[in-house]
Amino acid sequence: MKYQTKKKAIVLLADGTVFHGKLVGDKGGTAFGEVCFNTGMTGYQEIFTDPSYFGQIMVTTNAHIGNYGTRENEEEADTAQISGLICKNFSYYHSRPAADMSLENFLKKSNLFAISDVDTRALVTYIRKNGAMNAIISSDVDNIEGLKKQLADVPDMNGLELASKVSTREPYFFGSKDAEYKVAVLDVGVKRSILKHLANRDVYCKVFPYNTSYNEMKEWEPDGYLLSNGPGDPQPLENAIQVAKEIMAEDKPLMGICLGHQIIALANGIGTYKMHHGHRGINHPILNQQTGKGEMTSQNHGFSVNKEEAENHPDVEVTHTHLNDHTVAGLKMKNKNCFSVQYHPEASPGPNDAHYLFDEFLERLKPVKV
Numbered sequence: 001m002k003y004q005t006k007k008k009a010i011v012l013l014a015d016g017t018v019f020h021g022k023l024v025g026d027k028g029g030t031a032f033g034e035v036c037f038n039t040g041m042t043g044y045q046e047i048f049t050d051p052s053y054f055g056q057i058m059v060t061t062n063a064h065i066g067n068y069g070t071r072e073n074e075e076e077a078d079t080a081q082i083s084g085l086i087c088k089n090f091s092y093y094h095s096r097p098a099a100d101m102s103l104e105n106f107l108k109k110s111n112l113f114a115i116s117d118v119d120t121r122a123l124v125t126y127i128r129k130n131g132a133m134n135a136i137i138s139s140d141v142d143n144i145e146g147l148k149k150q151l152a153d154v155p156d157m158n159g160l161e162l163a164s165k166v167s168t169r170e171p172y173f174f175g176s177k178d179a180e181y182k183v184a185v186l187d188v189g190v191k192r193s194i195l196k197h198l199a200n201r202d203v204y205c206k207v208f209p210y211n212t213s214y215n216e217m218k219e220w221e222p223d224g225y226l227l228s229n230g231p232g233d234p235q236p237l238e239n240a241i242q243v244a245k246e247i248m249a250e251d252k253p254l255m256g257i258c259l260g261h262q263i264i265a266l267a268n269g270i271g272t273y274k275m276h277h278g279h280r281g282i283n284h285p286i287l288n289q290q291t292g293k294g295e296m297t298s299q300n301h302g303f304s305v306n307k308e309e310a311e312n313h314p315d316v317e318v319t320h321t322h323l324n325d326h327t328v329a330g331l332k333m334k335n336k337n338c339f340s341v342q343y344h345p346e347a348s349p350g351p352n353d354a355h356y357l358f359d360e361f362l363e364r365l366k367p368v369k370v
């Protein structure tokens with residue numbers, strides 16, 4: 001086996017707890033961020049490249065990572081976006097005919113520091129019990145005191161603005177120019193598969209940087225707007241909240257996904273809060289309150305919308321509820337052409353139950369077009 005003498009590495013949590021592991025590859029390093037876990041049994045490439053995870057160290061509960069390599073076009077951004085990776089077994093070899101790279105090389109290309117051989121079950125149980133917290137992973141195993149000092153300087157996720165770190169610098173287009181509809185996307189960390197879903201529905205997208213004003217987006221004369229997913233706390237995103245307010249004031253079709261959903265809630269005066277340890281996985285059950293049907297969904301969020309404020313808001317309807325903890329999973333504005341979900345209708349990875357939400361958005365664009 002490759003790397004028979006694996007070098008030691010550690011996970012140091014903000015409360016001082018240490019978990020032991022081994023280095024992936026042989027290049028030492030240190031990485032820090034908020035530690036979180038994803039329970040998906042597949043889809044690591046999509047997870048690692050999702051800009052919503054920027055600033056987070058990912059623990060994968062799937063015991064095998066890397067065994068099917070990576071493949072171009074299955075990523076959500078060009079390189080890995082997570083701050084670091086903690087896994088149980090890391091496969092240096094992959095067996096999938098369609099793969100074009102090993103995960104090891106993909107992580108190298110992304111300059112991502114990863115450690116393996118960690119008791120991930122114990123670590124996940126610990127986070128689940130004690131809540132999300134900052135952590136540092138390092139090969140500098142004999143320097144715990146030094147690492148503690150570095151860890152103390154890592155910013156708290158609560159209140160942290162991260163959209164500016166992942167958003168496009170310049171506007172760009174996605175899809176065919178000849179498409180029937182035009183949607184302006186405010187990129188606070190957009191996953192590529194959201195754009196693909198729109199393009200597949202005859203939508204031409206123009207993707208704007210996170211700090212673009214509504215007037216600038218409007219100049220392109222889009223039929224509707226999308227507020228994307230993305231990393232960090234939604235509350236510091238003043239421009240995005242203002243954009244949502246202005247789109248709603250003009251009653252243009254607006255869809256929000258995850259961070260975009262939280263921004264729409266804030267634009268309506270509904271608060272958001274940091275969850276204990278969040279929802280990250282691909283089997284999160286949702287109740288669609290309008291149809292009474294259940295949906296299996298892909299989720300990745302650590303903040304949530306205030307349920308009481310949403311339920312008591314005269315102009316807002318809670319359309320979807322998370323069945324594990326009854327948190328708000330979807331909203332609709334009663335008198336506005338606007339809806340949003342806390343989960344990921346684009347999946348990638350995950351089940352396809354919620355793709356219909358893109359069709360619903362198209363239904364909202366059609367009358368505007370005519």
Ligand SMILES: NC(=O)CC[C@H](N)C(=O)O
Nearest residue numbers: 229230258259301302303
């Ligand atoms: N996937 C997302 O858009 C995540 C939204 C936000 N950063 C959260 O953690 O709740």
